[in-house]
Amino acid sequence: MKFQVNSEIQYQVLQPSTFILDIHALRTSTQTILEESLVVDPYLRVEEFSSAQNANRFIRLEVVEPMNFKITYKATVDTLTRVIDQKQEKGVVPVVQLDGDIIPYLFPSRYCQSDKLQRLANNKFGKVENTFAKVVAITDWIYENVEYLSGSTDSQTSAYDTVTERAGVCRDFAHLGIALCRALSIPARYFTAYAYNLNPPDFHACFEAYIGGHWIIFDATKLAPLNGLVKIANGRDAADAAVASIFGNVVCQSMQVSSEVLEENFEPFFYDSKELKALSYE
Structure with missing residues (x-):
């Protein structure tokens, strides 16, 4: 597309x-x-x-x-983008089997303190067996329990702050999703993009989780179609993929x-909790 x-x-x-x-x-x-x-x-x-x-x-x-x-x-x-059937994917890939370049996305990071959210993650999502369904449940919970509120956070806000304050913007939604995934031993990384049909227009942040050997895209804000993203950057969190880092006054x-689509046959793609169809940009 x-x-x-x-x-x-x-x-x-x-x-x-x-x-x-x-x-x-x-x-x-x-x-x-x-x-x-x-x-x-x-x-x-x-x-x-x-x-x-x-x-x-x-x-x-x-x-x-x-x-x-x-x-x-x-x-x-x-x-x-590739649609991947996740019906047969049952559990987290054991850490011992992960490639070395995936391991850093399991660790707590500056904005994603997964070590502080392990009890919450296990209580809310630990019993969901299918890993893809588990991450969909995480994004749905964030969407339903955190208010999208422009100007409510700043560059210091972390996932722990967001789950406490229950308000944030796309950057904060992504950080919380990443932290909850890592707390469940699911590798996750930050994703910035140009997003089609985002209102108001801006740079957009979401996240990817490593499931069944693929990086799968998730967006807890549900503000843009998952197949309407043009990737800008990946990182452990926003510190690795900031749109602007300025040294001075x-x-x-x-x-x-x-972001505008140039083809007429674009069909917006969102996850349906009843369908285990995943979307990958890799």
């Missing part, structure tokens, strides 16, 4: 500052970038790089004097994000 994605961010820089941004669509085996452009106005030199841990496409730019500037990213992206003046 082809999508046209766009992001435009304007900054006021008050003193020399360095920006590390993560707004490029990923290049993966199931996501092909057909066209893309990045424009900085006025011109500033931009360096693209990836970390050793993942394929996230970071850009770095330095502003040496006070100024205003705008950065615009546009891309046409072709995504391929900067004011974000505006941010506009959009």
Whole structure:
């Protein structure tokens, strides 16, 4: 499915500052970038790089004097999702059988304190045998028990805070889903994306759980179709996949994000609790 994605961010820089941004669509085996452009106005030199841990496409730019500037990213992206039947998948893959690159997604992290949520996770979801159904139950519980409330949290809010306050935004919903999965020995990772039909338009955060050898996508906010996502980044949590990391004195003046489907036969996909059909971007 082809999508046209766009992001435009304007900054006021008050003193020399360095920006590390993560707004490029990923290049993966199931996501092909057909066209893309990045424009900085006025011109500033931009360096693209990836970390050793993942394929996230970071850009770095330095502003040496006070100024205003705008950065615009546009891309046409072709995504391929796979529907996987989870009816025969009964239990968690034993940790001893997991590949080494999956293991880090079992550990507690800065925003996903799974070690603090083990009792809650086991009490609420421990008796669900099928792992996919278990994670669907987690996302449904978050959706039903945490209010989506813009402006209710900040960059310090963790999964433990969210389950206590029972309010948050997509970032917080994703962190809580990840933490509850890890508390049940299910590897889970953070996922940022451009999301089709998201209202209001913005960068979107959800999560993936490793089930039956596949990374399966979940979104506890239920604000966008699962097959309407263009992946930007993965990480243990938002610290690994922040849209913007800024070192200096900067004011974000505006941010506009959009995603449009370019094909007429798009059919939105959401999970039905009665059907064990999973969706993977891998």
